Amino acid sequence: MTQLHELDATAQAAALRAREVSSVELVRHHLDRIAAHDGTLGAFVTVTADQALMRAAEADERIAGGAAPPYAGVPTAFKDLTFTKDTRTSMGSAAMRDFVPPVNAYVVDLVEQAGFISLGKTNAPEFGLSSYTDNDLVGPARTPWDTTRNAGGSSGGAAAAVAAGLVPLAPGSDGGGSIRIPASACGIFGFKPSRGRVSAGPLGSDWSGLAGDGPLTRTVRDAAALLDAMAHPEPGDVRPLPEPPVPYATWVGREPRRLRIARWSRTHLEGISPSGESIAAWEQASLVLESLGHDVVDVDNPFPQELEPQFNVIWSSGIASAPIPAEADAALRPNTRYWRDRGRRATAVDLSRAMQFLELTTRQVITDLQPYDAFLTPTLAMPPQPVEWFNESGDPAEDHHRELQFTPYTALYNMSGQPAASLPLHWTAEGLPVGVMLAGLPGEDGPLFSLCAQVEAAAPWRDRRPPGFA
Template sequence: MTQLHDLDAHAQAAALRAGEVTSVELVQHHLDRIDAHAGGLGAFIAVTHERALRRAAEADARLAGGDTAPFLGVPTAFKDLTATAGVTTTMGSALLRDQVPETDAHVVTLVERAGFVSLGKTNTPEFGLSSYTDNDLIGPARTPWDTSRTAGGSSGGAAAAVAARLLPLAPGSDGGGSIRIPASACGIFGFKPTRGRVSWGPDGNDWSGLAINGPLSRTVRDSAALLDAMAVPMPGDVRHLPAPAQPFTSWVGRDPGRLRIARWSGTHLPGVEPSADAVAAWEAASRLLESLGHEIVDLANPFPRELETQFNVIWPSGVASAQLPAEAEALLRPNTRYWRHRGLESSAVDLSRALSYLEQATRSVVTGLEDFDAMLTPTLGLPPQPTSWFNESGDPVEDHRRELLFTPYTGLYNMSGQPAASLPLHWTGDELPLPVGVMLAAHQGRDDLLFALCAQVEAATPWGDRVPPIGSPTA
């Protein structure tokens, strides 16, 4: 029997419109599941029970009055890097455990304008700096496929919640893979849009061009709809993209045509190779795409090694720029201090050179890929790792080395600005199967084509019937 939490956001919205369930009932159902399962998953830093039920009651009144917001009354939650007015926003840091913003981030305004009801704040690593989710507030986020293993990061809490059916979908953010990494680790769909596709709004900024908000969901159509809600340009956007000519949801189910797809599994990092599971997932995806009529062409990884060095100048500059009193340093996690000190060691000239190199090098790569419509790689180098694996050594340098082993592919598309998605097409053969994603990317501005391709893959090999132990009908 289909349960409310098994429905995707589209189906939940349809049930609300048909009067089969009220928003209060739907929200309470998900709050009950959060109360039962979120603690074991480390999925939420804060759950806003009373606020959510109040908003749900308001949604029911609006539905009765004929309000046409497309997802009115459907639950979601915001990553705890995202400012929400009147709700604690810690950014995953004990330093900010009591921070309560007075205004919403632009993405919150847009998602709530579409009718979604937020149930709280999802777990994230301190300042979103790592590819796994752990902090000194509630600890690690865990994949519902095996709770001894990481959910990935930095949108790990959001991905764990969606995979475990605590939410139908959730917005995340991605500066080096932070949507696609946890999507792969949790066995769901995650989509990083083209650079500039989602505005940072009047209070945010996109100084490095690396990070962007995007959707995590169990179905391609839900991600397309959430991006439709978020892809609203704002005056003053530095990297302005016009509103899409057609909704991204209109591309779901559209034939993408016969595409020429470049593929590689090698990394741009010496000594870093994908696991057998990652290669098996990539090979199976290649065969599937060929069976759908696409041309698959093998290439060597076209991205240069030096990108990693220059990325590591840019990445820590944001946290290094924060004005913190000396006593606040002691409240930061060791890895945060490591990245902060690395950022402080770089000069303005170093940063300028790094930004210039990224633009020039990725422009050359993308130009060389012009004859292809899409690109296929593994999403991650490894399956989800034990939660302790990333920081058991106590050495931030070793921790960073392990992050490179885990995620050598995703950050390249943040540097180039291309849209990229992780698809849950493969599981390991272990007693507790673990999800292993594959990544499809397209050229800048072709989010629409990428949605069409991902939806075609989903239709050919549906993944919705794969339910983790937490999320199953008996859980």
């Protein structure tokens, strides 16, 4: 018999509409799973059980009245970097442990308007700065495939929760790979939309053009549905893309034409190479794409190494300008102080040059990539790593170097603004998930969904679940 948490969000919504289950039952089932498993996983910072059950009862009334939104009563959870009114949002930082935002992020309002019910706030590293999830509030988020290993970051709690069936899907955010990295480490699907697809308002800022929100799910159709809820431009957005003319859920049902897909596995960073498992996943994905009739073409990595130091100027300037009270300095983690101090050393001229370099360089890259429809690389250069691996040296500079060894691919698409997805197509002999990344041209989120859905149908993964979390 299928358990409720084995259903994806689309199937859960259908069961609710058919009155096969109530939202109160569905929410309580997932809250029970959080209580049973989160002590092992570290997926949540805050659980809002009473609020969720109250909203579930309201959803049941709306469903009975026939006037409910499409995902009324389906559980989800918001990342602890995403502002949620009247709910603690600590930004993964002990310095912010009691912060309660005065308003919701627009993305929270949009997801809740679609009917989803939040069960709480998912774990994230301090201010989302790292590609692994650990903090001084609840500790690390762990992949359910091997709980000695980190879930990846910065949306690690969200990915772990989805992979373990604590929620069917969850929004994440991605400024350098923070959706795709944990999707790979947790064996689920993660989609970073094109720049400007999802609003950062009303109080958030995408001044650098690097970050955006997107879905973490077990199925491509759920990711499309969640992005359909999120992808609406709001007043004052700096880089808004227009309302999608065709829902992404419709794109999932469309068979893509024969595509020309460029692939590369060499990183743009000297001295950093992908592991054998990352190459095996990439080769496996290439065979699947070719079996579907697509032309897969080997090309050189089009992104130059010079992007890395310029990206670091922008990344560090962001945390250096964050309004963190001086008295909170002692509560910050060494990694946060490392990036803040780097940002403080950068001048306004340094920042301006870095932003112009990224814009001009990635514009040329995208121009050169016009003959192709999609792009295939590994998601990560390594399988999920032990919890202590990233910062065991105690040296934040070594921490940063290990992050580059782990994830040399994902941030490139934040710089270029392209949509990109991590697909869980490969597992090691030890049972660790290793994702592959498919990307599209800027603004081509819909065609990328079609391709991902086609790959999912040819090499399905939805029923593969981590042992111990069935």
